[in-house]
Amino acid sequence: MSTSATEREPRAAESAPDRGRTPRRGWSDLPSPLRHLLFAALALAAVTGLLLVTGDLTALRMAAVGYTMLAVAGLQLLTGGSGQVSLGHGAFMMIGAYTMALLVLNLPMLPLAVNLVLVVAVAVVAGIAVGAATARLHGPYLAGATLILAVGLPGLTHRYHEVFGGSNGLTVHTAGAPPFLQGLVSDSEWKALVVWTAVVLALAVLATISTGRLGRRMRTVRDDETAAAMSGIPVGGTKVTAFVIASAAGGLAGGLQVYVLGTATPSMFTLALSLTLLAALVLGGIGSMWGALWAALAVVYLEIWLSDAVRAFDLSKDVENNLPIVLFGVLLILVLRFQPLGLHGILQRLRALLRRAR
Amino acid sequence: MSTELLEVVDLSASYGAVRALDAVSFTVPERGFRAVLGANGAGKTTLLRTLTGLHRADAGRVLLDGEDITRLPAERVITRGLAHVPEGGGVITELTVEENLRLGALWRSSRRDRATEAEVLDLFPPLVERLGRSAGTLSGGERQMLAIGRALMARPRVLLLDEPSLGLAPLVTKQIFTLLRDLRERTGLTVVLVEQNAAGALAATDSGVVLNQGRVAVEGPSTDLLSDDRTRHAYLGF
Amino acid sequence: MDHFVDLTLSGLASGAVYAALALSLVIIYQATRLVNFAQPAIALIAVYTAATVAPLTGSYWVGFVAALTVGAAAGALVERFVVRPIARVSQLNGIIVTLGLLLVAQGGVGMIWGNEQHGFSYAFDFVGRPSPADVFALVSVAVVAALLFCLYRFTPLGLRMRAAAFRPEAARLSGVKVGLMLTTGWAISALIASLAGMLAGPPFISPNVFDIVFVYGITAAVVGGLDNPFGAIIGGLLVGLGMSYVSGYAGPELATLTALALVVLVLSVRPDGILSRPTARKV
Numbered sequence: 103m104s105t106s107a108t109e110r111e112p113r114a115a116e117s118a119p120d121r122g123r124t125p126r127r128g129w130s131d132l133p134s135p136l137r138h139l140l141f142a143a144l145a146l147a148a149v150t151g152l153l154l155v156t157g158d159l160t161a162l163r164m165a166a167v168g169y170t171m172l173a174v175a176g177l178q179l180l181t182g183g184s185g186q187v188s189l190g191h192g193a194f195m196m197i198g199a200y201t202m203a204l205l206v207l208n209l210p211m212l213p214l215a216v217n218l219v220l221v222v223a224v225a226v227v228a229g230i231a232v233g234a235a236t237a238r239l240h241g242p243y244l245a246g247a248t249l250i251l252a253v254g255l256p257g258l259t260h261r262y263h264e265v266f267g268g269s270n271g272l273t274v275h276t277a278g279a280p281p282f283l284q285g286l287v288s289d290s291e292w293k294a295l296v297v298w299t300a301v302v303l304a305l306a307v308l309a310t311i312s313t314g315r316l317g318r319r320m321r322t323v324r325d326d327e328t329a330a331a332m333s334g335i336p337v338g339g340t341k342v343t344a345f346v347i348a349s350a351a352g353g354l355a356g357g358l359q360v361y362v363l364g365t366a367t368p369s370m371f372t373l374a375l376s377l378t379l380l381a382a383l384v385l386g387g388i389g390s391m392w393g394a395l396w397a398a399l400a401v402v403y404l405e406i407w408l409s410d411a412v413r414a415f416d417l418s419k420d421v422e423n424n425l426p427i428v429l430f431g432v433l434l435i436l437v438l439r440f441q442p443l444g445l446h447g448i449l450q451r452l453r454a455l456l457r458r459a460r
Numbered sequence: 461m462s463t464e465l466l467e468v469v470d471l472s473a474s475y476g477a478v479r480a481l482d483a484v485s486f487t488v489p490e491r492g493f494r495a496v497l498g499a500n501g502a503g504k505t506t507l508l509r510t511l512t513g514l515h516r517a518d519a520g521r522v523l524l525d526g527e528d529i530t531r532l533p534a535e536r537v538i539t540r541g542l543a544h545v546p547e548g549g550g551v552i553t554e555l556t557v558e559e560n561l562r563l564g565a566l567w568r569s570s571r572r573d574r575a576t577e578a579e580v581l582d583l584f585p586p587l588v589e590r591l592g593r594s595a596g597t598l599s600g601g602e603r604q605m606l607a608i609g610r611a612l613m614a615r616p617r618v619l620l621l622d623e624p625s626l627g628l629a630p631l632v633t634k635q636i637f638t639l640l641r642d643l644r645e646r647t648g649l650t651v652v653l654v655e656q657n658a659a660g661a662l663a664a665t666d667s668g669v670v671l672n673q674g675r676v677a678v679e680g681p682s683t684d685l686l687s688d689d690r691t692r693h694a695y696l697g698f
Numbered sequence: 699m700d701h702f703v704d705l706t707l708s709g710l711a712s713g714a715v716y717a718a719l720a721l722s723l724v725i726i727y728q729a730t731r732l733v734n735f736a737q738p739a740i741a742l743i744a745v746y747t748a749a750t751v752a753p754l755t756g757s758y759w760v761g762f763v764a765a766l767t768v769g770a771a772a773g774a775l776v777e778r779f780v781v782r783p784i785a786r787v788s789q790l791n792g793i794i795v796t797l798g799l800l801l802v803a804q805g806g807v808g809m810i811w812g813n814e815q816h817g818f819s820y821a822f823d824f825v826g827r828p829s830p831a832d833v834f835a836l837v838s839v840a841v842v843a844a845l846l847f848c849l850y851r852f853t854p855l856g857l858r859m860r861a862a863a864f865r866p867e868a869a870r871l872s873g874v875k876v877g878l879m880l881t882t883g884w885a886i887s888a889l890i891a892s893l894a895g896m897l898a899g900p901p902f903i904s905p906n907v908f909d910i911v912f913v914y915g916i917t918a919a920v921v922g923g924l925d926n927p928f929g930a931i932i933g934g935l936l937v938g939l940g941m942s943y944v945s946g947y948a949g950p951e952l953a954t955l956t957a958l959a960l961v962v963l964v965l966s967v968r969p970d971g972i973l974s975r976p977t978a979r980k981v
């Protein structure tokens with residue numbers, strides 16, 4: 103009954119360094135960034151295909167899966183990778199979301215790509231500020247400090263009402279499909295495509311980092327800080343870097359969310375959001391980027407299915423609003439108790455069984 | 461015929477795939493003073509930990525005065541009269557000396573047992589003036605005394621000690637061995653002493669068991685073991 | 699000047715609540731090195747129990763006792779059946795499971811009673827400075843702290859609990875049922891968290907009512923040192939005063955971020971809290 107950590111280690115260790123010397127066929131022969139970019143292109147093609155055969159509603163949901171996945175992947179790198187528990191991931195999504203909204207409102211001439219780059223830049227700056235301040239905190243202390251961030255940050259929107267719009271938040275209009283594609287794809291489909299393009303690019307970056315040198319360093323720090331320090335790894339720097347990368351992912355996810363939904367309110371970024379992201383991560387499978395996909399699917403679709411179920415059984419609004427939260431909490435506890443590797447662990451085991459059967 | 465108070469029958473235990481004890485059998489008679497010797501990693505500490513239920517036995521039995529205590533959890537074993545002073549003593553440094561002593565008698569009664577406390581303190585005069593102090597302020601020898609004292613507060617029938625000489629000056633070690641002998645003479649306590657310091661332990665005890673790689677290698681009266689050169693060279697290293 | 703006195707008095711009253719929460723965190727941390735993020739969940743269960751029982755029986759105090767009883771029982775059950783088997787594996791899993799419990803409790807309360815605010819009455823009149831309610835908060839927390847001190851310092855149960863916390867294996871060899879002591883510790887901690895909830899809940903309760911209170915409780919525990927009960931109490935009062943001044947003079951929305959700054963500042967100077975003796979970090 104060990105955590106994902108140790109069991110995945112051999113694969114991580116064998117990855118980069120000896121790959122150049124021992125030529126293997128095909129896929130794993132490519133350098134890691136290229137491999138991840140190719141994979142990203144494949145994923146994007148798959149998403150486009152899916153979008154073409156489904157309707158507008160699915161497009162919005164797929165967009166939601168996209169940015170949620172990015173947020174969870176950032177948390178994956180931080181918690182699964184470097185072993186830091188952050189309860190403030192929602193806060194970085196909020197920073198990204200409000201940055202995006204403010205950019206669209208105040209500098210409408212900027213193109214979306216520039217906006218997204220600026221969103222990431224702001225999230226990186228915020229990540230550096232928080233990460234540097236919390237670099238010395240470990241385990242429960244970091245969780246406590248980021249919990250305070252998650253609870254405290256939404257309050258600022260009330261404090262600076264004229265900028266952030268208080269509890270009503272900010273509402274923006276973002277451009278849909280470009281004129282020459284009008285009639286070919288709907289606005290929602292276009293937005294989903296844009297979201298997924300940004301998401302797969304960001305994921306390729308995250309995957310490259312996590313399979314590269316920095317990723318190995320983070321895992322070493324996670325497993326034993328003292329040993330890491332003794333083997334010459336800058337522990338503090340590695341932890342802050344992980345924090346900053348995770349913040350950037352969270353911020354970009356928040357920015358994309360505003361791009362799709364057109365609104366940013368403090369009630370979107372409660373402590374429950376941060377907790378749900380963490381729960382989803384554990385549920386999907388901590389320690390693997392694939393886990394983030396299962397996690398995002400779970401966050402988006404569990405909510406939808408539960409809402410349908412609640413309506414089917416004619417239960418109250420209170421139940422409908424809270425059932426997903428309760429279910430995530432319960433699943434989180436059950437997964438930790440009985441299946442610490444999450445859904446990804448189950449799938450891996452099934453795959454191994456199939457391979458043996460063959 | 462002497463009655464065997466502690467009987468160990470084919471006791472086996474392991475850490476994961478590593479077998480630490482392999483069908484170990486020996487007995488300790490009432491009022492006996494027995495040494496368990498062997499090199500590092502021979503299984504001595506595991507033996508004591510398995511006897512008192514801190515480690516799970518894979519197979520075999522531990523009988524205390526005929527009663528099977530093999531599967532008893534550690535916190536119940538003490539109530540049967542088997543006390544264990546772990547390696548390093550296990551003195552709780554965050555508590556005072558007196559609290560450490562009181563803790564030893566708590567399972568018998570929540571009431572404070574001043575009579576036993578006085579008896580124990582009689583054995584360890586240096587502890588008397590330090591009663592109110594934190595156990596963390598004691599010297600190594602005093603800590604070992606406190607650890608033994610705490611075990612005696614439980615009024616055990618058998619006392620198991622894990623390397624009480626560890627880190628102590630030879631003179632202090634000698635004092636502790638002498639004290640254990642005295643204790644046996646005066647109170648009829650049965651003592652099992654796990655030691656790395658074979659020469660000292662054999663000088664104090666009446667019989668010894670030598671473990672090697674989790675098995676009983678040699679067994680016999682302490683004087684025989686001391687005079688048997690082969691055993692000394694092969695297992696005891698002196 | 700009047701404003702300052704007002705802020706000081708209300709700061710002390712809320713500081714008592716933070717002290718209680720911090721104390722409840724310290725009890726668990728000392729025993730298992732786990733920060734219990736489920737503490738607001740316990741407080742939540744307690745106040746909603748009171749909000750249900752009090753109107754049924756027509757007595758605030760029946761509700762009060764019910765709240766503390768249910769809270770303590772919830773703490774004990776959660777420790778025994780949920781936290782213990784999971785936290786054993788790793789510290790990370792321990793933290794995450796308490797967060798899962800928090801999600802379940804917040805969502806569960808919302809499912810049953812709704813997310814909107816409900817009125818929740820004070821034990822005593824809340825008008826005036828210091829109001830009877832403020833005095834009650836201070837006195838009840840002081841009494842609890844004193845009782846706790848006596849329990850730990852002078853009773854056999856307290857001795858067993860301390861032994862189990864410091865050296866579980868040595869305690870077992872002395873006949874202490876370590877598992878039972880852990881459960882007892884959680885029950886006591888949950889009782890105190892429930893009391894804190896009863897004091898901090900009014901005038902309105904909702905599933906998120908304790909988020910901010912818990913933030914200050916954690917701040918207090920960190921400031922005082924997570925394994926120092928006296929530090930927790932002093933830290934609670936200091937945080938209560940500090941937050942009251944910040945809210946009064948600079949605005950309530952800044953208080954949480956001030957708390958964050960305080961936590962970060964304290965921990966970068968003294969990683970184990972300002973009231974702890976500096977010791978070598980354990981490896």
